[in-house]
Amino acid sequence: MNITLRVWRQKGPDDKGRMVTYKVEDVSPDMSFLEMLDVLNEQLTLEGEEPVAFDHDCREGICGACGVVIDGEAHGPETTTTCQLHMRSFSDGDTITVEPWRAKAFPVIKDLVVDRSSFDRIIQAGGYISAPTGTAPDAHAMPVPKADADRAFDAATCIGCGACVAACPNASAMLFTAAKVTHLDMLPQGQPEREARVVQMVNQHDEEDFGGCTNIGECSAVCPKGIPLDTISQLNRDLLGSLTSGGPE
Numbered sequence: 138m139n140i141t142l143r144v145w146r147q148k149g150p151d152d153k154g155r156m157v158t159y160k161v162e163d164v165s166p167d168m169s170f171l172e173m174l175d176v177l178n179e180q181l182t183l184e185g186e187e188p189v190a191f192d193h194d195c196r197e198g199i200c201g202a203c204g205v206v207i208d209g210e211a212h213g214p215e216t217t218t219t220c221q222l223h224m225r226s227f228s229d230g231d232t233i234t235v236e237p238w239r240a241k242a243f244p245v246i247k248d249l250v251v252d253r254s255s256f257d258r259i260i261q262a263g264g265y266i267s268a269p270t271g272t273a274p275d276a277h278a279m280p281v282p283k284a285d286a287d288r289a290f291d292a293a294t295c296i297g298c299g300a301c302v303a304a305c306p307n308a309s310a311m312l313f314t315a316a317k318v319t320h321l322d323m324l325p326q327g328q329p330e331r332e333a334r335v336v337q338m339v340n341q342h343d344e345e346d347f348g349g350c351t352n353i354g355e356c357s358a359v360c361p362k363g364i365p366l367d368t369i370s371q372l373n374r375d376l377l378g379s380l381t382s383g384g385p386e
């Protein structure tokens with residue numbers, strides 16, 4: 138496959154940035170999108186040009202480090218992470234536009250790399266437990282009902298990639314925050330901080346300049362882990378409950 142790429146190049150946080158066009162030839166349909174960017178960078182390096190900076194780590198859909206907007210869609214045309222997207226999802230001769238996540242709370246560091254430390258601060262604000270959990274339980278013990286354990290597990294699969302924010306017209310991180318709240322809400326060890334957690338995490342979300350949720354649903358539609366919108370309903374119920382009970386201690 139021969140591909141034309143339009144890539145966002147930005148030297149640093151204060152640079153204005155611009156789109157630059159590159160040709161990449163002999164791309165295998167079996168390459169991942171990041172491997173195709175590796176080929177581009179090899180080409181740029183051999184030409185004495187600065188390679189394109191992009192974030193990645195596991196390349197297995199686990200870490201959440203990768204993530205770019207491809208042809209206007211967070212993580213591109215498939216519901217997966219950018220590292221798990223393959224070039225067979227495109228056609229020979231395509232022109233593909235690649236940009237970083239666009240959100241005030243995710244400032245661009247360089248090219249396609251954004252600063253997602255605002256997510257870390259939301260987790261630090263309440264995504265923890267203080268109850269001693271002891272040693273590993275017996276394999277046949279069922280301390281948590283199966284349905285609750287499944288919901289906690291599903292919520293915990295959020296990898297913090299930020300696609301939900303990039304896809305949301307309000308640049309809201311409510312799906313991410315709701316996944317973290319729901320994960321701990323469903324477990325007995327999450328209960329002591331339950332009321333405080335939701336208030337602290339939502340306050341931090343707002344302090345980081347993420348927008349408000351208006352139930353558009355783009356977040357869940359692009360989420361590579363399928364975090365459902367009803368986690369946001371759960372967060373809202375918890376928040377209301379905490380605020381009407383006089384707030385966290």
Ligand code: SF4
Pocket residue numbers: 294295296297298299300301302312313316356359360361362363364
């Ligand atoms: S909710 Fe989904 S899209 Fe948002 S950070 Fe978590 S995994 Fe990524």
Ligand code: FES
Pocket residue numbers: 192193194195196197198199200201202203204218219220221
């Ligand atoms: S590089 Fe880890 S999820 Fe893509």
